[in-house]
Amino acid sequence: MRHLHFKLSLHPERHIISVELALEKVDLPGELRIASWTPGSYLMREYAQCIRSLEVYSAGHTASASIAGKASWSIPAGEDVLVRYDVFARQFGIHGAFLERTRGAFNAPAVFILPDGWDGAATVEIDAPEWQAFTSLERISPNVFRAKSREELLDSPFHFLPVSSSAEIITVDACGTPHEILITGGYPIDSRRIARDFTK
Numbered sequence: 225m226r227h228l229h230f231k232l233s234l235h236p237e238r239h240i241i242s243v244e245l246a247l248e249k250v251d252l253p254g255e256l257r258i259a260s261w262t263p264g265s266y267l268m269r270e271y272a273q274c275i276r277s278l279e280v281y282s283a284g285h286t287a288s289a290s291i292a293g294k295a296s297w298s299i300p301a302g303e304d305v306l307v308r309y310d311v312f313a314r315q316f317g318i319h320g321a322f323l324e325r326t327r328g329a330f331n332a333p334a335v336f337i338l339p340d341g342w343d344g345a346a347t348v349e350i351d352a353p354e355w356q357a358f359t360s361l362e363r364i365s366p367n368v369f370r371a372k373s374r375e376e377l378l379d380s381p382f383h384f385l386p387v388s389s390s391a392e393i394i395t396v397d398a399c400g401t402p403h404e405i406l407i408t409g410g411y412p413i414d415s416r417r418i419a420r421d422f423t424k
Contacts, residue, residue, distance in 0.1 A: 226344040230336060234352040234384065236325045239314045240276075241335060247305040250282075255340040256307065257296040259333035262319045263379045269319060271295070271334045276310040278337075296340065311335050327408070328355070328384035332377055343374040348382075358383040358391070358406050383408075396422045 231244040245256075258271050272295035280289040282302030289307075292298040299305065313323035313330065321330035350357045350367045359382045361369035371377035383406060385391055394405040396419045403422065407413060 228338070228342070228344070228346040229349065230346065231349045231351055232335075234323060234328060234350075234355055236323050236328065239312060239323050241311040241313050241321060241323055241328075241330065243307075243309055243311060243335065243337070245307040245309075245337060247307070247339065249303055250299060250301045250305045250339075254301075255292050255296045255298055256337045257293075257340050258337045259378065260295055262331050262333050265319060269333070271320070274312045274315065274321065274334070275337070276312055278307065278309040281306040281308070297337075307337065309337065323384070326386065326389070329382065331381050332379070335382075336377060338374065345373070346371045346377050348377075350384075352384070354387055355384045356387050356389075356391070358385075358393070360404065394419055398422050 227248065229246040233242045235242065258275065260268050260271065262269060278289060278297055280287045280299050282300065282305050287300050287302060287305070290298045299307070311321055311334070313321040313328065315334070316322050319331050319334070321334045322328060347364070348361065348369045348371070357367070359369055359380050361371050361376070361380045364370050371380060385408060389408065390410045392407040392415065394407065394415050396403050396405065405418065405422070
């Protein structure tokens, strides 16, 4: 269970992000857990309250899953385990998840349910051809992104815009660290000045 694959679809009319989590193999009954924190924030978060209709399948058949705690679920052992759930994305702000017809965004801890104790590589597939996705994760194909570790996955927010919307990415190097700034809305801006200000 070293590698995880997430597949996300977007339903802005219902403010729902549907998630599929594919686990290659679960050797022993274990737990899935959603974080109750966000990198850089010192407040406890109640992300579990936005999880809807979690279902588990093993080898194509429905498997039992039960609530194990306030933010965790028990899953059985099995081959090719698939977990499906919805995230109600109506939390406006920088810490949670929101999705509407004109844009969407989420902080990874608010969306990704992970096997307890897991720390490995993961891929995130965005199954939403009418949307464009932006994140700091490595893009390995037009709609698939890769995280090298649990830390990188949970520290990489996502932003979504309809394909008809304009966006500009400004790349700057500040203190030896590359940064990408996403500008949306189609407003006239001085990109060069923004880049200069960030390097001061």
